Amino acid sequence: MKHIPAWLEKAVFYNIYPQSFYDSNGDGIGDLYGIQQKLGYVRDMGFTAVWLNPFYVSPFRDAGYDVADFYRVDPRYGTNEDFVALCAEAHRLGIRVCIDLVAGHTALEHEWFRQSCLPERNEYTDRYVWTDDWLKDYDGCCIGGYSGRNGRYMRNFFYCQPALNYGFAKVEDPAWQMPMDAPACRETKRELIRIMEYWIGLGADGFRVDMAASLIKNDPDGSGIRRFWREIRDLFDKKYPECVLISEWSHPSQAIGAGFHIDFLIHDNLPAYTRLFRAEPGRNVSDKFAGHSFFCRDGNGSIEDFLADYLPERAATAGQGYISLPSGNHDLPRISYGRTKEELACVFAFLLTMPGVPFIYYGDEIGMRYCPELPSKEGGYNRTGARTPMQWDDTENAGFSTAAPERLYLPVEKGGPHVRQQLADGGSLLRTVQKLIRLRQSSRALCADGDITFLNRQNGGYPLVYRREIDGERYLIAINPLGEPRSYPVGAGWETALSARAELRGDTVHLQSFGYSILKDGRTER
Numbered sequence: 001m002k003h004i005p006a007w008l009e010k011a012v013f014y015n016i017y018p019q020s021f022y023d024s025n026g027d028g029i030g031d032l033y034g035i036q037q038k039l040g041y042v043r044d045m046g047f048t049a050v051w052l053n054p055f056y057v058s059p060f061r062d063a064g065y066d067v068a069d070f071y072r073v074d075p076r077y078g079t080n081e082d083f084v085a086l087c088a089e090a091h092r093l094g095i096r097v098c099i100d101l102v103a104g105h106t107a108l109e110h111e112w113f114r115q116s117c118l119p120e121r122n123e124y125t126d127r128y129v130w131t132d133d134w135l136k137d138y139d140g141c142c143i144g145g146y147s148g149r150n151g152r153y154m155r156n157f158f159y160c161q162p163a164l165n166y167g168f169a170k171v172e173d174p175a176w177q178m179p180m181d182a183p184a185c186r187e188t189k190r191e192l193i194r195i196m197e198y199w200i201g202l203g204a205d206g207f208r209v210d211m212a213a214s215l216i217k218n219d220p221d222g223s224g225i226r227r228f229w230r231e232i233r234d235l236f237d238k239k240y241p242e243c244v245l246i247s248e249w250s251h252p253s254q255a256i257g258a259g260f261h262i263d264f265l266i267h268d269n270l271p272a273y274t275r276l277f278r279a280e281p282g283r284n285v286s287d288k289f290a291g292h293s294f295f296c297r298d299g300n301g302s303i304e305d306f307l308a309d310y311l312p313e314r315a316a317t318a319g320q321g322y323i324s325l326p327s328g329n330h331d332l333p334r335i336s337y338g339r340t341k342e343e344l345a346c347v348f349a350f351l352l353t354m355p356g357v358p359f360i361y362y363g364d365e366i367g368m369r370y371c372p373e374l375p376s377k378e379g380g381y382n383r384t385g386a387r388t389p390m391q392w393d394d395t396e397n398a399g400f401s402t403a404a405p406e407r408l409y410l411p412v413e414k415g416g417p418h419v420r421q422q423l424a425d426g427g428s429l430l431r432t433v434q435k436l437i438r439l440r441q442s443s444r445a446l447c448a449d450g451d452i453t454f455l456n457r458q459n460g461g462y463p464l465v466y467r468r469e470i471d472g473e474r475y476l477i478a479i480n481p482l483g484e485p486r487s488y489p490v491g492a493g494w495e496t497a498l499s500a501r502a503e504l505r506g507d508t509v510h511l512q513s514f515g516y517s518i519l520k521d522g523r524t525e526r
Contacts, residue, residue, distance in 0.1 A: 002237055002259070002320070003237045004261060005241065005242045005244055007048070007096065007242070008357055010048065010440075010447050011049050012047050012352070012358050012437050012440065013047065013049045013050065013358065014042050014045070014047040014359075015051045015053075015329060015359050016035055016051070017030075017053045017330050018055050019076070019077070019387075019409050020387055020388060020389045020390060020400075020409060021034060021035055021038065021389075021390050021400075022037060022390060023401035023402070023403065027076070027407070028403035028407035029077075029409045032077050032085075033078055033085075035050075036082070036086040039089055039090055042095060046437035047095065048094065048095060048096065050090065050095060051100070051208050051246070051359065052097065052098070054067065054102060055074060055083070056069060057072050057074045057075075058074055058107060059108075060378045060379075061107070061158065061378065061379050062157070062160065062161065063377075063387070066107035066108075067102050067110065068106070068107040070102075070195045083203070088203065091203070096205035096206070096244075097204055098204065098205055098206040098207060098208055098246060099204050099207060100207070101207040102210045102211075103209050104156045104211050104215050105156035105164055106162060106164065107161070116149075117146065117149050118149065119148045126182075127164065127184070128154070128162045128163060128165050129153065129162075129163045129165045130154070131144075131151045131154075131176050132176035134150050134151060136151070142154050143159055156214055163214075164215070165184060166180065166188055166189055166216055166217075166228060167179050167180035168180070168218045168219075169216050169218055169223060170218045172218065180216060180227070189231075193235065196232075200240055200243060204243075205244065206261075207243075207244075207245060208246040208248065209246065209248060211248055212225075212247035212260070213225055213249045213255070215228060222254060225258060226258040228258075229245075229247075233259030233260070244262065245260045245261050247262070249264075250270065252313045252317050253312070255321075261322065262357050263322075263324065264329075265313060266326065267284060267286075267288070267289070271289035272305070272307075272309035272310050272313075275289060275292075275302075276293060276295055276325075277294075278332065279291040279293045280296070280338070282333065283338065285331060285332060294461065295347055295350070295481045296481065297482055298483070299460065299481075299483075301460060302461060303454070303457065303461025303464060304461065307457070314355070322357045322448050323356040324356050324357045326351075326359035326360070327348070327359070327360045328361040329359075329386075330361075330387055331383050332386060333372070333383075333385065333386055334368060334369060334370035335347060335361075335364055336367045336368060336369055337369070337370040340514070341428075342514035345516065346481050346515075346516050348429075349436060349479055349516040349518065350516075352437060353446055355449070355450055358440075360433070362390055363390050363391065365429065365434075366391065366418065366419060366428075366429060367417050367429045368388070368413070368417065369416055370386055371384075371388055371413060372385045373385070377409075377410055384410065387410060389408060389409065389410060390419075391412065391413065391417060391419065392418060392420065393418050397412050398412040399419075417429070432500065436498065439497060439498050443475065443520075444473060445469050445470045445475050446468055449470060450473075451468065451469050452466055452468055454466045455467060463480040463486040463488055463511055464478070464481070465478045465479075473521075474520070474521035475519065475521070476520075476521075477516070477518050478509045478511060479511075479515075479516040480512070482514075483514070484513055485510070485512050485513060487508055487511065488509055489508045490507060490519065491507050492507050493521055493523045494519035495522040496517060496518075497518045497519060498517075498518045501513070501514060501516070502515035502516060
C-alpha cells in the first residue's frame with residue numbers, strides 16, 4: 001500500500017481565491033500578505049489546511065490558470081518572499097499550505113511557448129503539442145495561423161492555453177505525435193517535477209492539480225495518464241511523504257488509482273455531486289446532469305442519484321485515498337444560491353460528517369451569495385459571480401480593501417453577510433460550521449477514515465440517515481433537507497452531540513424542516 005500522510009485523517013481544507021480574499025495594500029486585489037494576515041481566522045474556524053488558487057505570473061485571460069512563469073508570484077499578489085512568509089506563519093499555526101498546479105498548459109505569453117512558435121528548431125520546439133502542418137487539425141482542438149511555425153498548436157482548454165507535450169498514449173500520426181517516452185515528453189515531465197520541488201522548497205505542503213486527467217493525449221483507456229501520475233506519486237512517497245497530491249479529475253476511482261491522495265467528486269464526469277446540490281437550472285455550470293437536487297426543500301430529489309455513484313467510488317478507493325465533497329469552488333455557483341441559512345446548515349452538517357476530506361470554499365461558511373448578474377471577469381463567464389470579495393465586516397468594501405469601490409477586483413455585495421456579525425452571533429452559519437468542524441475533529445469515527453452505512457433508502461432517502469463508526473466508536477446522523485418535518489426511529493442508547501431544529505425523544509429523532517441531529521452512541525467505551 002502506498003503511503004498516505006497521517007494528517008489527512010483529520011484535515012479540513014479552506015479553499016482561498018487569492019485575488020478575492022483580503023487586500024493588504026489597497027490596490028483592490030487580494031494578495032498573499034493579505035492571506036497571511038487572516039490565517040488566525042482560518043485557524044480559529046478549525047481549518048487545518050488551505051488550498052490557494054493560482055498566484056503565478058499570468059496575463060489573466062483565465063484568472064491565473066494561464067501561467068506565464070511557473071517560478072514567480074505575480075506582482076499583483078506580492079513576491080516569492082511573501083509566499084515563504086505565508087507558509088512559515090501557516091506552519092506556526094498548524095496549517096498546511098497546498099497550491100494550485102496548472103500542469104497541462106501554459107499561457108501564450110510563456111517564454112517556452114514563444115520559443116516553441118519559432119520556425120527554427122530549439123529546446124522548446126517540442127515542449128507543446130503541434131501538428132506538422134498549418135492545415136492539420138486534431139479532434140477540433142488545434143489552432144492555426146498563430147506563428148511562423150508550420151503547424152497548429154493544441155489547446156488544453158481555452159484558446160489561450162496551449163497544451164504542454166507529455167506525449168500520446170496511442171500514436172496515430174507519427175509525423176507529429178510523440179509517444180510518452182519520447183525524450184521531449186520526458187523533459188516536459190522533468191520540468192513539471194522541478195516546478196513542484198521548487199515550491200515544496202519554499203514551503204508548499206502539496207498541490208491541487210488542475211485538469212489532472214488532461215495531460216496525456218489519445219489515451220482512451222487511461223493507461224497513459226495513470227502511468228504518468230504513478231511515477232510522480234512514487235517520487236512523493238520517497239522524497240516528500242507528508243506532501244499531498246489532490247486532483248481535479250472528478251472521478252475518484254480513476255484519480256486515486258493513478259496515485260492521487262484526494263480527488264473531488266464534483267460535476268464533470270458523474271452526476272452524484274450535481275444531484276446532491278446543483279441539479280436545478282442556475283445552480284450548476286451546465287445542465288449536463290440536470291434534474292432535482294436531494295438537498296432541496298421540495299423533496300423531489302433522491303439520495304439514490306448520489307449513492308449510485310458514491311458507493312462504488314468509495315468501495316474502489318477504500319484504504320487508498322480520499323473522496324472530497326466540497327462546498328463549492330471557483331467554477332461553481334455558490335452553495336448558498338436559492339437556499340436559506342437553515343438549509344445551508346443542513347448542507348454543512350452533511351459535508352462535515354461524511355468520510356473523506358472536506359473542502360470549504362471561502363465565504364461559504366458565512367453564506368456568501370452567488371451574483372449571477374456580474375459580467376465576466378478574466379474568463380470567469382457565469383462563474384464570475386462565485387468569485388466576489390470575502391465579506392469581513394460592514395465597513396466600505398466589506399473590509400476586503402481600502403481601495404475605492406470602482407477599483408475592486410470584483411464588486412462587493414451590498415448588505416451581504418459578513419464575518420464580524422456572524423462571529424458575534426452564536427446561532428450564525430459561521431458558528432454552526434465552526435461547531436461542526438470541532439465535533440468532526442474530536443472523533444475518529446466522524447473523520448476521513450470512519451466507515452459509513454446509509455440507513456434510510458426509502459421514499460427518496462428523506463430524512464437522510466447514516467451511521468459513522470470506527471474501532472467501536474459510533475455516531476448516527478439524521479438530516480432533513482425538506483420544508484416539512486420528518487421523524488426517524490433510531491433505537492435506544494443514543495445521545496445528542498450536536499443538533500439544530502431537532503429533538504431526540506425516546507428512541508426517535510424528530511426533525512423540523514431543515515433540522516439535523518448528530519447522535520453519539522452513549523454505550524461506547526472510550
